[in-house]
Amino acid sequence: MTADDTGCTILHVDMDAFYASVAIRDRPELQGQPVIVGGGNRGVVLSATYAARQSGVRSAMPMTRARRLCPRALVIAPDFEQFSTVSSAIMETFRSVTPLVEPLSMDEAFLEVKGSLRRFDSSTRIGEHLRARIADEQRITCSVGVAATTQVAKLASRRAKPDGLVVVPHDEVTAFLHPLAVEELWGVGEKTAAQLHRLGLRTVGDIAHTQVSIMQRALGPVVGARVHAMAWGSDQHTIIARRGADEPEHSIGADETFSRDVDDAAIVLRELLRLSTKVAARMRKACVKGRTVTIRVRFYDFTTFTRSRTLRDATDLTPEIYATAAGLFSALGLQRARIRMVGVRVENLCDSATATRQLLLGERQHGWEDAERAVDRAVHRFGGAAVRPATLLKTSRP
DNA sequence: TCTGGGGTCCTAGGACCC
């Protein structure tokens, strides 16, 4: 790639093996060693150092398989609070260059740098500046992709890994994209790739030279059109400045895989209560209420059901969320089914301040609200274990 | 000893209203 980045004002910045890099940055003896962040007897790999990747370890791989592939790897449990702190600092570094920062996850973001070119001279310079600062301030490496569109910038940063920078100038976009395998495209996963392979399409160039209508018939009107557009390097995505914490979510949920499959409804209900408590507390912290409660139940063979119910009024209260979740679960009428995972999610969120609530006849206005807020205060002062529903105290989870 | 936990977005069918 040439250094001419004229017109390329979008950067995709992606930390290299983020969780693993943060986990070992204060432990010089582990530099260059195979390290896996993950855990739990039924967990997956969250992140692995490049030394571990050399043995074939990949993100999202079952830990059992990862340990088999790389028995000498050190396994470290994730510390999400630490990751979150580092992530916030990194996003602030990005914002010191441009206000147009769109975080995609803890460890990556799109930056629109058009407005910063006068100060920095070129997009490439900005990328190198950020790489140097993050290496200096956080002692981890990152990779940067520079292009005219988000999709191409994202693919460029992947090409740059680890610890590099790749520019894809406008007139080299098709030469860059077309040799790539279809599954390299953002939004093309296992199923879509298989569908494309059935059509005989192996490379991004194959997609580009197939009629949009054929793509849409195979993948649906929206996804088909998007994938075809991406094959020509054109995407409609414009960067939306967001600041993680005050961005309203569309849903808040929690799920839990049991360490062993469970066939006792009482244990499942107790877990639904624990998850409802967790979700309700997170909703109150985010100052949102929601109307639709969804449960997910995954069985031993990975088949998964979802059931949802929409309430008349938005809520952020454990008793209401739990009652709905428990009702949905009971309505499934399961008889000693072997359950692997359950989850509770609340959707249709709105700002707590604007949520209106019609009082039922005779309902006390502040009953549960007051109780829950007292719980929040106690948890804040004494920690999460301080206050929880009585049924969660009897036995520990399986 | 297979396969986490947090999300977003899309599709499709049915109910219901005008």
Next chain:
DNA sequence: TCTGGGGTCCTAGGACCC
């Protein structure tokens, strides 16, 4: 008598991302 669309909301499922 027969037969309409369009719009919105709800529910269930599935694909995908990190």
